[in-house]
Amino acid sequence: MTGPVVEDYVKVIYAHTEWQAEPITSTALAARLGLAASSVTEMVKKLSTQGLVSHEPYGAIELTRDGTALALRMVRRHRLIETWLVQHFAYSWDEVHDEAEILEHALSDRLLDAIDDELGRPARDPHGDPIPSRDGSIVRPDAVLLADAPAGGRVVRISDRNPALLRELESRGVVLDAIVRPGDLGAEALASIWVATA
């Protein structure tokens, strides 16, 4: 009943609050989806009717329990697929996103679970993002942006927004679990890398 479009909306709404707090606005949602604001307003109204989202006119957009469950389902799919492409097919870090974006809507639960088993039920994806379990639970490592960690620390996550930056970082040895200090890197990197707290 829900279809790829609903899945994408819900996933983006979820993603916005995963590492930062504020709920997403309809303008930001439109920007991330590459759609006109008016389209988003209409669709959000439908999602609200379906009980996936709570939203009063001119207010913020937040996921309901059902919406969060669907979002976690999609996040699980996306991250498992990315992990699988990297580990099994030697995709590089920065190439997996587009393929995963499509496949996450297409694989059956059965195939996805088979892939999960084959990978040994990984807890995080190649970017360090936690992979929700089959029952929808997710454990997010305590972490802060490198920009906010003067002493640096162990890399726990690297945002996948900028593929060029990903390649650059990889070539300099900045990968998951590496130890970095803020002084070693540029401004954009500081805002893309999370390190473990304490």
Added chain:
Amino acid sequence: MTGPVVEDYVKVIYAHTEWQAEPITSTALAARLGLAASSVTEMVKKLSTQGLVSHEPYGAIELTRDGTALALRMVRRHRLIETWLVQHFAYSWDEVHDEAEILEHALSDRLLDAIDDELGRPARDPHGDPIPSRDGSIVRPDAVLLADAPAGGRVVRISDRNPALLRELESRGVVLDAIVRPGDLGAEALASIWVATA
């Protein structure tokens, strides 16, 4: 530009002439796609405009060169995916179809080729259907329906139309390359199994 819908139309049109001769009618095409005849008439007109199909009103529907190329591309995808599901994920013979039907529209060429390599570039799928090569060439084994082969022979292909029959046949040892005689089997099986000629 072509999208999953066009891909499905073209694939079904192609499939109809793969093992039998006559070009498909719009009624038969509608039946196979599960659509109303009027929908098919309209869509075929669009395919014709796009140069994928040749069709004058009230006439038969045939693929153009471009249409055949697209169909072979989809057939390759479908059959490679089926083969992969069976070999790599232990799907059974009769379970692969629906999953492949969806994935064939979703995998990138890159991923598909990686799977092809991993499988060792197989020449036929689990049903015995030949898999077109990357350049679109296809070699169909010489075969006749078991119903038309009084002496029987080596099984070269088993139609995937009826999953229950597939399971039944498998349990009785009727698989690819088995030797069968018409007397051993029922009417529907005789019309679903091809054996090598001479």
Added chain:
DNA sequence: GCTAATATTTCGGTGTGCCGAAATTCGCGG
């Protein structure tokens, strides 16, 4: 507290692919 800039929604409209009903054309039996 008012107004100007900005965010959001409303509104009319589009393209795609589908439907059923009605009209048309085909092709077979006589």
Added chain:
DNA sequence: CCGCGAATTTCGGCACACCGAAATATTAGC
């Protein structure tokens, strides 16, 4: 070669997800 049933097309309409422009609500600056 004529008519009748079956196949096919035409037609008006619908659902979905999108758009830009116009209207409206919010918010921030003063």
